[in-house]
Amino acid sequence: MESRRSLRHRLRLLALAILSVLYRSAPWRLLSLVALWDSVLHLAFLFRGLRPVTLDLGHSCVHLWVPAPARGRPRKPALVLVHGFGGNSRWQWEGQIGPLSRSFDLYIPDLVFFGNSRSASRDRSLGYQASCIAEAMQRLGVARYSVVGISYGGFVAFRMAEGPAAGAVERVAILTAGICLTPEQLRDFAAKEERDVCELLLPQNAEDLMNLLRRSKYRHPKWIPAFLLQDFIEVMYRNQRMERSELLKKLLEKGIDLDPIPVLNQDTLILWGDKDDIFPLPLAHQLHRHLGKKSRLEVLKDAGHALQLEKPDQVNLLIEQFLKGVSDINL
Numbered sequence: 001m002e003s004r005r006s007l008r009h010r011l012r013l014l015a016l017a018i019l020s021v022l023y024r025s026a027p028w029r030l031l032s033l034v035a036l037w038d039s040v041l042h043l044a045f046l047f048r049g050l051r052p053v054t055l056d057l058g059h060s061c062v063h064l065w066v067p068a069p070a071r072g073r074p075r076k077p078a079l080v081l082v083h084g085f086g087g088n089s090r091w092q093w094e095g096q097i098g099p100l101s102r103s104f105d106l107y108i109p110d111l112v113f114f115g116n117s118r119s120a121s122r123d124r125s126l127g128y129q130a131s132c133i134a135e136a137m138q139r140l141g142v143a144r145y146s147v148v149g150i151s152y153g154g155f156v157a158f159r160m161a162e163g164p165a166a167g168a169v170e171r172v173a174i175l176t177a178g179i180c181l182t183p184e185q186l187r188d189f190a191a192k193e194e195r196d197v198c199e200l201l202l203p204q205n206a207e208d209l210m211n212l213l214r215r216s217k218y219r220h221p222k223w224i225p226a227f228l229l230q231d232f233i234e235v236m237y238r239n240q241r242m243e244r245s246e247l248l249k250k251l252l253e254k255g256i257d258l259d260p261i262p263v264l265n266q267d268t269l270i271l272w273g274d275k276d277d278i279f280p281l282p283l284a285h286q287l288h289r290h291l292g293k294k295s296r297l298e299v300l301k302d303a304g305h306a307l308q309l310e311k312p313d314q315v316n317l318l319i320e321q322f323l324k325g326v327s328d329i330n331l
Contacts, residue, residue, distance in 0.1 A: 005169035027080050034235040041090040050096045052116075058080060060119035062136045064109035065089065077170075078142050079104035079323065082162075084151030085201050085215065085244070086306065087236045092150065095312035096319075103320055110131050111156065113243040124243070124250040126257055130159035137168065145325050150155065150175035150308055151278070152247075152298060155256055162262050173269040173319050175304050178279040178285045182254045190252055197252065198245045202237055206230050218304035242250055261290065268295040269316060269322040273303030296322070300319065323324040 045052075050065040079100060082093040089108045100106060110130055112118040121128065133156065137145060147169050150158030154177025161169045181189070203209040206229035214220045240256045268291050272284035281299065288297040298318050303310045 001237060021063060032231055032235060033229045038088075038090065038235065041094055043126050044092060044094060045097060045108075048106075049180055050097065050101070050266055052109070054116060054207070055139050056105070056140070057135050058130060059121050060112055060132050061177055062109055062112065062132050063116035064107060064136060066140060067105045076105045077105060078107060078137075078145035079324065080107045080109070080145055080147040080157075081113070082109065082133065082149035082153035082157050082160075082235065084149075084153045085248075086151075086212075087150040087232075087245040090173065091116075091236070092308065096316055099313075099316040100320060104146075104323070107137065107140070107145065109136060111153065114242040115248065117325070118240075122247045125254065126155050126159045126251065127157045127163060127248075130268070131164045133163035134160055134163075134168070137165065142168075144170055146171040148173040148319060149177065151177055151305065153177075155179060155251070156223075158264070159258075161264050161266050161268075162258070165267070169266055170322055172264060172266045172270070173271065174287070174323060175271045175308060175315070176273065176276055176279050176284075179256050180261060180283065180290050181255055183253060186252050186255050187271075198248055201248060202241060202244055203233060205229065205233070209233055215277045216304055216306040217310055218273065218302055219310060220304075229307060263291055264294070266294070267322075269318065270297045271318060272297070272299050273305060273306065273307040273310070274299050275303060276305045 002217070009324060040051075045065055046068075049068050049070070051068040052063065053066055054061055054063045057149055081089070081093045081096065083089045086092060089110050090255075093108055096107060111129055112119045117132075145168060147157045147160055147165070149155070154174040157172055157174060157297055158177070158179050160166075161172045178189075179185075199217070200210060200212060203212055206226040207233060209229045210224060213224070221230075270284055270288055270291075272279075274281055284299065287294055298310050299305050300314055308315045
């Protein structure tokens with residue numbers, strides 16, 4: 001098994017090396033491979049029975065993927081997936097849409113200032129992000145749903161469950177989000193980076209993006225061509241960069257922005273990677289203690305911050321079984 005993994009790894013490196021050589025010769029340099037793959041992901045979402053819609057809320061426009069209408073198809077329980085800072089919703093939830101769409105009607109928004117979601121508002125708070133998704137779901141006529149959020153999206157999911165969507169949210173799953181961190185602790189975390197956190201989470205060059213990948217994944221790629229990394233930055237990080245930077249600064253300034261932090265009324269699943277280098281594992285136990293008996297903590301072995309990308313099968317099974325009310329899960 002180990003030799004097979006080693007062979008696959010070497011073949012991937014060889015493919016990337018060949019791709020790097022080809023890309024440097026005209027006319028390939030005119031092609032954005034990241035934009036091409038983003039189009040492939042768009043088609044993958046369509047293939048899974050989802051369709052893109054953009055809702056004008058007046059103060060903002062929220063883009064999200066929703067179940068395509070189908071005659072005679074019974075409705076499934078609704079599930080909202082809220083992404084974090086790494087790209088848009090398609091890139092972060094691609095590994096979940098297939099398995100989860102078999103049991104749930106998926107609603108997958110781009111947070112405000114990500115993907116095709118926009119706003120003229122100056123509000124950069126978590127509460128605003130939560131209220132935009134809650135209002136979008138209300139406009140779509142979805143009265144009851146569960147919500148899953150990862151990293152920054154986990155903060156937003158928490159705010160939805162305790163605030164504007166408290167009466168609508170049935171269950172909550174939070175993936176690797178340091179919700180119990182105080183603003184002072186968040187600033188201490190940022191200070192330990194010895195650099196602007198925006199440079200870490202909103203990279204502007206290939207070296208910074210490679211560093212983010214190393215920090216986000218336990219089993220990270222050893223090498224990626226610089227042109228491909230720069231291509232990803234151009235496609236994913238150039239637009240609305242200033243607004244996203246302001247979102248980060250607001251998070252560092254206010255944290256979850258609730259004092260005291262409430263205990264959610266909903267049953268809550270907490271998922272964490274034991275090798276998380278962004279929000280270390282003790283923060284998972286802290287959140288579990290805070291939420292008490294209505295919460296459950298599952299720690300995934302050999303997984304980093306982007307655990308939905310590293311351990312998609314385990315994450316999907318844990319989320320599905322939790323939302324179905326299964327208490328004893330054997331991975």
